[in-house]
Amino acid sequence: MRDVSIIGIGQTPVGEHWDRSLRHLAYDALAAAMKDANIEWADALYVGNMLSGEISGQAHLGPLIADFAGLRGIEAVKVEAACASAAAALRQAYIGVASGLQDIVIALGVEKMTDDVGSQLTAGLASAADADYEVIHGITFVALNALIMQRYMYQYQLKREDFAGFAINAHANGAGNPNAMFQQPIRKEDFIRSHMVADPIGLLDASPMADGAAAVILCPTEQARDFTENAIRIKASAVATDSLSVHDRRDPLWLQAAEDSARKAYRQAGVGPQDIDFFELHDAFTVMSALSLEASGFAERGKGTWLARDGEICLEGRIPITTRGGLKARGHPVGATGLYQVVEAVQQLRGEAGPNQVANARLGMTQNIGGSGATIITHIFERLDL
Amino acid sequence: MRDVSIIGIGQTPVGEHWDRSLRHLAYDALAAAMKDANIEWADALYVGNMLSGEISGQAHLGPLIADFAGLRGIEAVKVEAACASAAAALRQAYIGVASGLQDIVIALGVEKMTDDVGSQLTAGLASAADADYEVIHGITFVALNALIMQRYMYQYQLKREDFAGFAINAHANGAGNPNAMFQQPIRKEDFIRSHMVADPIGLLDASPMADGAAAVILCPTEQARDFTENAIRIKASAVATDSLSVHDRRDPLWLQAAEDSARKAYRQAGVGPQDIDFFELHDAFTVMSALSLEASGFAERGKGTWLARDGEICLEGRIPITTRGGLKARGHPVGATGLYQVVEAVQQLRGEAGPNQVANARLGMTQNIGGSGATIITHIFERLDL
Numbered sequence: 077m078r079d080v081s082i083i084g085i086g087q088t089p090v091g092e093h094w095d096r097s098l099r100h101l102a103y104d105a106l107a108a109a110m111k112d113a114n115i116e117w118a119d120a121l122y123v124g125n126m127l128s129g130e131i132s133g134q135a136h137l138g139p140l141i142a143d144f145a146g147l148r149g150i151e152a153v154k155v156e157a158a159c160a161s162a163a164a165a166l167r168q169a170y171i172g173v174a175s176g177l178q179d180i181v182i183a184l185g186v187e188k189m190t191d192d193v194g195s196q197l198t199a200g201l202a203s204a205a206d207a208d209y210e211v212i213h214g215i216t217f218v219a220l221n222a223l224i225m226q227r228y229m230y231q232y233q234l235k236r237e238d239f240a241g242f243a244i245n246a247h248a249n250g251a252g253n254p255n256a257m258f259q260q261p262i263r264k265e266d267f268i269r270s271h272m273v274a275d276p277i278g279l280l281d282a283s284p285m286a287d288g289a290a291a292v293i294l295c296p297t298e299q300a301r302d303f304t305e306n307a308i309r310i311k312a313s314a315v316a317t318d319s320l321s322v323h324d325r326r327d328p329l330w331l332q333a334a335e336d337s338a339r340k341a342y343r344q345a346g347v348g349p350q351d352i353d354f355f356e357l358h359d360a361f362t363v364m365s366a367l368s369l370e371a372s373g374f375a376e377r378g379k380g381t382w383l384a385r386d387g388e389i390c391l392e393g394r395i396p397i398t399t400r401g402g403l404k405a406r407g408h409p410v411g412a413t414g415l416y417q418v419v420e421a422v423q424q425l426r427g428e429a430g431p432n433q434v435a436n437a438r439l440g441m442t443q444n445i446g447g448s449g450a451t452i453i454t455h456i457f458e459r460l461d462l
Numbered sequence: 463m464r465d466v467s468i469i470g471i472g473q474t475p476v477g478e479h480w481d482r483s484l485r486h487l488a489y490d491a492l493a494a495a496m497k498d499a500n501i502e503w504a505d506a507l508y509v510g511n512m513l514s515g516e517i518s519g520q521a522h523l524g525p526l527i528a529d530f531a532g533l534r535g536i537e538a539v540k541v542e543a544a545c546a547s548a549a550a551a552l553r554q555a556y557i558g559v560a561s562g563l564q565d566i567v568i569a570l571g572v573e574k575m576t577d578d579v580g581s582q583l584t585a586g587l588a589s590a591a592d593a594d595y596e597v598i599h600g601i602t603f604v605a606l607n608a609l610i611m612q613r614y615m616y617q618y619q620l621k622r623e624d625f626a627g628f629a630i631n632a633h634a635n636g637a638g639n640p641n642a643m644f645q646q647p648i649r650k651e652d653f654i655r656s657h658m659v660a661d662p663i664g665l666l667d668a669s670p671m672a673d674g675a676a677a678v679i680l681c682p683t684e685q686a687r688d689f690t691e692n693a694i695r696i697k698a699s700a701v702a703t704d705s706l707s708v709h710d711r712r713d714p715l716w717l718q719a720a721e722d723s724a725r726k727a728y729r730q731a732g733v734g735p736q737d738i739d740f741f742e743l744h745d746a747f748t749v750m751s752a753l754s755l756e757a758s759g760f761a762e763r764g765k766g767t768w769l770a771r772d773g774e775i776c777l778e779g780r781i782p783i784t785t786r787g788g789l790k791a792r793g794h795p796v797g798a799t800g801l802y803q804v805v806e807a808v809q810q811l812r813g814e815a816g817p818n819q820v821a822n823a824r825l826g827m828t829q830n831i832g833g834s835g836a837t838i839i840t841h842i843f844e845r846l847d848l
Binding site (some may be wrong): 135150 | 485516519521522523524528529534537538539540541549553554558585586588590591592597702719722733747752832833836837
């Protein structure tokens with residue numbers, strides 16, 4: 077098995093791209109990554125996407141995007157794991173290079189959510205949950221997360237505003253990221269006064285729907301210096317799953333798949349949570365930030381919000397999270413999000429994060445979550461000094 | 463890179479399963495394969511599926527099916543390449559085992575086409591083609607193939623009935639397969655008189671929509687004897703792609719991706735078409751059988767139908783195809799089809815194909831096609847005498 081590194085990254089700004097179709101967004105990110113890696117060809121393309129069939133009437137993105145990007149003929153396939161689709165694409169790209177079958181591999185995430193001609197978006201997002209046992213009762217995806225947050229607040233005696241720190245931190249960091257959908261800071265009063273979406277989830281608890289694409293280029297670490305001076309090593313890659321139905325889990329307030337995938341990742345990397353310099357977590361809703369921090373070993377059970385309250389998640393804190401805005405402020409183009417996290421982790425480790433730079437970042441972790449915790453994919457990245 | 467073998471197979475009958483949901487069908491095939499391999503756990507599950515989001519409002523099949531089959535927690539993800547989704551799942555499973563990262567891996571294909579509550583099936587199938595440049599003009603998937611067949615008949619001076627042999631052979635073999643959707647033989651007169659679907663494609667040129675699931679279990683060849691005496695080795699695994707738009711190809715009558723993936727597969731296996739004992743090809747429409755035979759090296763350009771005319775594709779012929787009914791008679795549950803082909807190839811190589819047995823079969827080939835030739839995945843399998 078070969079060691080694998082990232083030699084190129086690319087992304088589009090996140091937002092409402094009325095003038096760019098799905099294939100154009102994909103091309104923009106892919107071409108930028110190929111230019112960054114200084115390559116003109118690849119052995120394989122793995123596309124992460126969740127909703128192109130429902131929203132754009134377009135399946136079969138592998139060959140579509142390969143062809144449009146000038147890579148006609150290469151091995152290309154789509155990978156889907158709801159909101160974790162992009163990290164799932166990276167996972168398959170990683171395995172392809174590690175296996176020795178493929179040398180230069182592209183992992184791309186793309187989602188075009190604004191082309192919702194058939195008004196399928198709410199139903200499409202709900203398809204990440206269990207259609208036969210959850211969605212059939214009329215629940216939406218945000219409502220499902222609202223039930224989790226209700227229970228969390230009840231169990232740990234918290235108020236809505238205890239979650240404010242996650243959104244405030246995300247927006248503060250988004251202000252420094254030119255690719256973020258929202259670049260304006262928010263105050264605690266804004267959070268408290270924000271419109272209710274599904275009680276207790278307010279507008280500023282929830283990440284926005286968006287269009288976007290992000291891509292990375294992988295190759296064997298031993299070949300990385302042929303392409304770049306600032307390769308970033310994939311030190312761990314781990315996937316775990318759980319029941320799709322939240323009611324079917326042993327504990328709806330514990331992300332078992334986060335614990336499992338983080339544990340596997342720490343073991344592969346030979347590190348623990350105390351060694352991680354920053355953590356790009358999946359803050360689709362503020363409560364998910366708390367759950368992710370707890371199950372991944374950064375906070376005790378029920379104390380995830382304490383890290384936000386105490387400023388530990390800020391750039392200078394003990395464990396900086398959502399350093400470039402996270403899902404909340406950078407935006408959440410669902411099937412692309414996992415690779416935005418990775419692109420941002422690479423920027424941090426290269427020292428290219430501008431005003432959001434985490435000082436002396438050597439080890440970064442990303443965690444992409446599908447379906448309120450049914451798929452959780454954790455990666456750890458390390459700066460290589462070649 | 464490790465050598466990989468198949469140690470278990472499972473399938474459901476193909477047909478209209480009004481009493482079984484998507485997860486039940488998946489479970490049936492998966493449980494049968496696990497029983498056949500004598501295993502109770504696996505390291506990973508790759509699910510091939512095309513339309514669950516559109517038809518059943520259910521994405522995120524990886525964890526859903528893993529959990530339902532008693533495998534909660536394992537790495538599980540969906541892979542999509544239109545009608546080639548199941549072979550794409552096998553491809554990823556193969557890479558997972560070859561890499562050394564995963565030992566026991568399940569590749570599963572499942573499609574539930576009859577639960578079409580929103581009448582999305584015709585649009586869903588068309589999403590295999592180019593939404594922006596083909597489907598927007600109102601073309602359906604069968605109409606697209608009808609254009610290809612029209613052109614083929616014009617170019618090579620053929621009549622509709624010249625394609626009859628493919629359907630007659632498929633139905634003759636389907637009669638011997640208890641899992642086939644159609645088990646009655648047809649005559650040339652039936653073919654000629656069959657209702658027109660999209661001129662020149664008649665009902666008996668076209669494979670039927672269906673429900674079904676098929677699964678295989680992989681492990682490193684060196685461990686295969688711990689599980690079974692009749693392991694089947696994956697001697698080659700190859701993917702190639704082409705433009706999604708048919709009009710954008712250099713030649714609409716040449717499956718470039720079939721030529722490319724077959725060439726790669728032959729090279730990996732160190733064999734040529736003359737060494738293949740049977741070929742499970744993708745006969746979604748009769749014209750695709752001709753094109754596949756030509757591009758894969760079994761017939762000269764424009765002479766694919768001659769093999770059918772001369773009986774060369776029958777069980778005793780030079781290159782038996784669709785030996786258990788093919789897409790035409792066994793049925794075409796789109797995202798599962800590629801693994802039905804593989805399950806049937808394994809049956810042949812084990813000598814378990816009953817009345818459809820190809821005598822002395824040692825080397826079998828499968829070819830799964832997505833989107834009229836945009837994704838083509840070729841595998842070659844070999845009987846291991848352990």
